[in-house]
Amino acid sequence: MKLIIQIPCYNEEKTLPMTIGDLPTSIPGVDEIEYLIIDDGSSDRTVEVARKLGVHHIVRFPNNRGLAKGFMAGIDACLRVGADIIVNTDGDNQYNGHDIPKLIKPILDGKAEVVVGDRQTDTIEHFSPTKKKLQRWGSGVVRRASKTNVADAPSGFRAYSREAALKLNVISEYSYTLETLIEAGRRKEAIANVPIGTNEKLRESRLFKSMWQYVRKSGSTIIRTYTMYKPLKIFLNLGFIMFLIGFIIGCRYLYFFFNGEGAGHVQSLILAAINIITGFQLGVLGLLADGIAANRRINDELLYRLKKMEYDGVVLRSQGKDEERKEDA
Template sequence: MKIIVTIPAYNEEDTIGEVIQNTKKTMSKANHHYEIQVLDDGSTDQTKNIAQKLGANVFSHQNNRGLAQTFRDEIKYALENNADIIVHIDADGQYLTDEILNLLKPIIDGEADFVLGSRFMGTIEDMPFIKKLGNRAFSRVVSKITKTKISDAQTGFRAFTRDVAEEVDVNSNFTYTQEQIIKAVEKNFRIKEIPIYFARRSAGTSRLMTNPFDYAIRAGVNLIRIYRDYVPLKFFGAFGFLFILGGFLLFLYSLLYLDYFFDNTIILLFIVGVQITLFGFLAEMIKNESK
């Protein structure tokens, strides 16, 4: 069984070396057949050179492509390298390499196909309040969509089988985290969460959260996209209901306080509401047929 530990990295020269070295120490304890892969996402510092000197298989983007594209390429190269199990861990050192074996165990024991390292089930040394709030919101949405309790849908510390990697496509342009979980559940893969330790970042700054306001906007937009793409009937139905409700309330107001029962605004609100709701039904049918 071949295990590939894949590490996405963008300007992580201060931490990438330690993550690779600690990964080697951890994997050697269990005598697993493994390789370490680094996907350099257009770094302008010494990240690539450090990873190569430490013996990792390094693949590079010419320019910074972002989380989602980097993840897709990580999977592609790992599969081409005949991975049976893929472990994904970040390059900033906040996830502890000692816990890689804990992620692998449920898969090796045949208990799970996909294992998530949950920060909220474990210990969080440091996480900004707005990011913690966003992570919990994402997890709640993913849990509702999948009807599966997920405490940390945003975690970047995860392990999964070759079958999961081959059958679960990630199409998002922003991140891979929630989409991989949702599609894995849809394809009936067994998912398990285990508690992990999330350490304080020792060097550099977060690539995901340059400032709280920017993070909040992007997180909010992504939440809307998740609802739209995976539960279209609920998404469009909610908007349709609001228009119909607005038309009904306006009708009641005109009935009680005005001299007319209908006007163009009331009719328009009803028509738009019905059309949006019907569009939700159509989108739901297309989604179900495409599974």
């Protein structure tokens, strides 16, 4: 059983030693533990520090591409070197690395495919009351959208089984946390929550400039991801609302028309027609979008199979070379 702990980094030369120092070197049930960092275009000594700390794998971007791109690049690299379990943590030492054995236990026990670390945000002292409320609200929205029981949806401290990691396909360029949960929930993957600890805040978040920017971007991610998986429901509901409004306005016009006052309410007739036509068009768009969503599910399955063949083939070839070296020795 091979565990790889991946750490997305952007100018983390000061915090990376603390992050690496907190990570476990042995866990019952795990044969190998390796570390991997994703250098997202850092301009400081992040890579040099990582090498001095003995990090096993380094993925480098020439410029900053964002958390979502870095996360997926790390997943890709972990799968290529044979990871059976992948843990994602942050380079700012936000999460307590000593909780990793607890985080991966549901996967080792075969009870979960994805495990999310619950920071219990209400207990975090440096979170403002507004941030705590928004965290609770956002997690509640994601639970409804994904049909899961995830307590802390924005948490980036997560563990993935190899199969779950192979199925990841992040489209968002902002963050992966909400999108991957909705996708996993819609695929009916087994998702578990594990209470975790957090460390003292070392720096401000670089993911967003303000709380409202975070709310706006997170909201758009939730809506877009949910719409990709349930387009027919979204468009039919919107279409029905528009049609119903048009129908009510149309009935109002007919009332006046049959009472000889129709000439003074032509605007109601126009508004009714616009709403009914818009409702019908939204219904048609829903059918088209549902066809596109079905095609996406097929593409996701094909991509999963291609990844499985490619990554498993790379791992088998690597194992074969290792055995040859042992025989030669």
